Amino acid sequence: METFVCDDEHYTLVADQSGQQITLLKNSDTADGEFSLASRFELPQAVTLFKPFSLFGQIFFAGYQPGEAYLNLYQLNDALSAVSKVRSQYVGSGYTMVQPLSYRYDNFIVLYNQASGDVAKYQMQIPAYHGVGMQQTWSDIWAKTWNRFAFFSFGGENFFIKTNLSHEKVNIDHFMDGLDQGSHPVLSEQADNDMLNAQTVVTFQDAKxxxxxxxxxxxxxxIVNRIFPNCEGWDTLCSSDSGAGIRSAVPVVINHKTCLLLAD
Structure with missing residues (x-):
């Protein structure tokens, strides 16, 4: 499941088990919290990692299958009913994290391979002709087995939280602003049992x-935690038992309130 905003309306994307059939739901703007079906469409090929993003006022999706070597970019049409492939970029196989990022007027996609530690950043541009241009601007080797990446922003700056099961660490990193720069840790500490045993970690922000x-x-x-403004820690606000196993979760805005949508 993923979410995005288009024309001030909030939408939730749900992929079926094949990773090819996509259901697009419009989030409710009333207190009943119901979703309405906006459309269903099919991707040209199945994907495991699927991330929506906005680029110059248009909605795009980054789709990737770890067993293949190409990252595909799709553009959603104005009716929100179909996609067209606008870029197929060779990046190599095995990546386990794909994340679009924006900073001021620059747009990037970051990829990470937890088996090898390879990480790369690609800048995206829309050229005068049709399609989307991509160019690798930075790469590095991180420690292996980082996972459960969850991104957020403070003051327009990009941050992310990640967990390493092998080293039992949890980090908050800041992605640098330069085209050819990577990230650096703001916080690194021992991961507790809840972080190590998590199925997923998701971030969200309030109106403030x-x-x-x-x-x-x-x-x-x-367990819901609030991150300190300096990103050097967090405090726990509350915990709850949903009564069922959780395989995925996304924050959704319903009736101007942020909620967690959980799926088993």
């Missing part, structure tokens, strides 16, 4: 710009 992250376990436990 404060950042939060929820730790969700496959046993159904949800």
């Amino acid at each position: 710009g404060e950042a939060f992250f929820a730790v969700c376990s496959d046993a159904g436990k949800v």
Whole structure:
């Protein structure tokens, strides 16, 4: 599941098990919290990693299958009913994280391979002709086995939280602003059992710009934390038991309130 905003309306994307059939839901702007079906469409090929992003006022999706070597970019049409492929970029196989990022007027996609530690950043541009241009501007080797990446922003700057199961660490990193720069850790500490046993970690922000992250376990436990403004820690606000195993979670805005949508 993924979310995006188009024309001030909030939408939720749900992919079927094949990774090819996409259901697009419009989030409710009333207190009933119901979703309405906006459209269904099919991708040209199945993907495991699927991320929406906005580029110059248009909605795009980055799609990637770790067993293949190409990252595909798709553009959603104005009716929100179909996509067309606008770029197929060779990046190599095995990446386990794909994340679009923006900073001021620059737009990037970051990829990471938890088996090898390879990480790369590609800048995206829309040239005068049709399509989207991509150019690698930075690469590095990180430690292996980082996962459960969750991105957020403070003051327009990009940050992310990640967990390393092998080293039992949790980091908050800041992605640098330059085209040819990577990230650096703001916080690195021992991961507790909740972080190590999490099924997924998701971030969200409130109207004041404060950042939060929820730790969700496959046993159904949800812990909500508030990140300090200096990103050097967090405090726990609440915890709850959903009563069912959680496989994925996304923050959704319903009736101007941020909620967590959980799926087993």
